[in-house]
Amino acid sequence: MTDILISGAGVAGPTLAYWLARNGFRPTVVERSQGLRSSGNPVDVRGPAFPVAEQMGILPALREHQTRAKAMRVLGIDGKPLARVPMGAQRAGSQEVELPRGELASVLYAAARDHAEFLFDETITGLHQDEGGVDVTFDRAGPRRFDLVIGADGLHSTTRRLVFGPEADFVRHMGVYVATLPLGEPAREPDEILMYNTPGRLLSIHPANGDALAAFIFRGPAIPGFDHRDMDQHKKIVLDAYAGIGWRVPELLDRVRTATDLYFDSVSQVRLPAWSTGRVALVGDAAACLSLFGEGSSLAMSAGYTLAATLAEAPHDVAFARYETEHRKLVEPKQRNVSRAAGLIVPKTRLGIGVRNLAARVGGTL
Numbered sequence: 001m002t003d004i005l006i007s008g009a010g011v012a013g014p015t016l017a018y019w020l021a022r023n024g025f026r027p028t029v030v031e032r033s034q035g036l037r038s039s040g041n042p043v044d045v046r047g048p049a050f051p052v053a054e055q056m057g058i059l060p061a062l063r064e065h066q067t068r069a070k071a072m073r074v075l076g077i078d079g080k081p082l083a084r085v086p087m088g089a090q091r092a093g094s095q096e097v098e099l100p101r102g103e104l105a106s107v108l109y110a111a112a113r114d115h116a117e118f119l120f121d122e123t124i125t126g127l128h129q130d131e132g133g134v135d136v137t138f139d140r141a142g143p144r145r146f147d148l149v150i151g152a153d154g155l156h157s158t159t160r161r162l163v164f165g166p167e168a169d170f171v172r173h174m175g176v177y178v179a180t181l182p183l184g185e186p187a188r189e190p191d192e193i194l195m196y197n198t199p200g201r202l203l204s205i206h207p208a209n210g211d212a213l214a215a216f217i218f219r220g221p222a223i224p225g226f227d228h229r230d231m232d233q234h235k236k237i238v239l240d241a242y243a244g245i246g247w248r249v250p251e252l253l254d255r256v257r258t259a260t261d262l263y264f265d266s267v268s269q270v271r272l273p274a275w276s277t278g279r280v281a282l283v284g285d286a287a288a289c290l291s292l293f294g295e296g297s298s299l300a301m302s303a304g305y306t307l308a309a310t311l312a313e314a315p316h317d318v319a320f321a322r323y324e325t326e327h328r329k330l331v332e333p334k335q336r337n338v339s340r341a342a343g344l345i346v347p348k349t350r351l352g353i354g355v356r357n358l359a360a361r362v363g364g365t366l
Ligand SMILES: Cc1cc2nc3c(=O)[nH]c(=O)nc-3n(C[C@H](O)[C@H](O)[C@H](O)COP(=O)(O)OP(=O)(O)OC[C@H]3O[C@@H](n4cnc5c(N)ncnc54)[C@H](O)[C@@H]3O)c2cc1C
Pocket: 007, 008, 009, 010, 011, 012, 013, 030, 031, 032, 033, 041, 042, 043, 044, 101, 122, 123, 124, 152, 153, 154, 155, 156, 157, 158, 159, 178, 180, 283, 284, 285, 286, 290, 291, 292, 293, 294, 295, 296, 297, 298, 300
């Protein structure tokens, strides 16, 4: 039987593990976190991911965790409502589900856990491949040999760094940063996402599915010395970026000051000339992160499905090439669209905000 190691139990990893097992492979998944966190930013299961979820039989579980957002409420500079734009996920018969990323990862893990070995609190530390397999060393477990290794370990992929080269060669800052903060209380508007913009800055409040989530999304060039793991640095960057802004910003900045669970990162894309080398391949954000403005979670699921299907049909070298050809067709147009999406969500100028708001008023309702 073919032994396949997957690094990362986010969205792509457990989807891939599920479909590899269904296709007769023996998957092992290592996940750096101690367990799966059941929180996080809302993501979507739609487009090519919807039939994958349907075939996995997980749609009822996904819908149980569906967020409550029915519309986006665009606010003016004075914080007063300007436009209400209905969202698709809540329509009857809708082929999309919006839910927190952590809940999506948990549902996918629940579907895969009886068909794969999962090792939490573990990470790959070294990889050496030869003609017959890949020797892998781990942080805690003893070394093991696998037939194939797949990096599903996200934007800051360790597998990519160990096999393809340093992150700086492949990760592009898109001129935007994002911070998210769970507010630990229900949203005041339980079924609307509030969007408050000033030039180059967005504060949104998402009702999620219980506890509201604040997101600070703002424009800025690459910050020298930026460390995606340094929360004190992140707090300072957010406090500086939103200083002097109105509406609920001062109150939420106070929450940022005392937060212990602030998420912060550069909004980035990943572009690699090839997604595999020898017996190692990449899926999801590790291979082709779109940034938060795309459909990264749906594409991560569909990538896992496609990779498992191609491996079931052909030897690994042919399968990796087919998977890449097929999946790039979905990813590359979406990567190109990201700047346009960013322009709508975080317009750079007052004029840009005005034009966006006018379009929202014409297309939506008040
Ligand atoms: C703020 C924000 C908002 C977003 N909004 C949306 C949205 O609205 N719609 C949408 O479709 N997408 C959205 N996305 C993108 C989406 O979350 C990602 O595209 C998706 O999660 C990618 O899945 P993945 O499995 O490739 O990576 P991830 O979900 O990042 O999973 C990677 C996993 O690998 C683990 N890992 C990392 N390093 C190691 C290691 N060394 N060893 C072992 N495990 C490791 C991590 O702990 C994690 O569990 C958003 C992202 C962000 C940050």
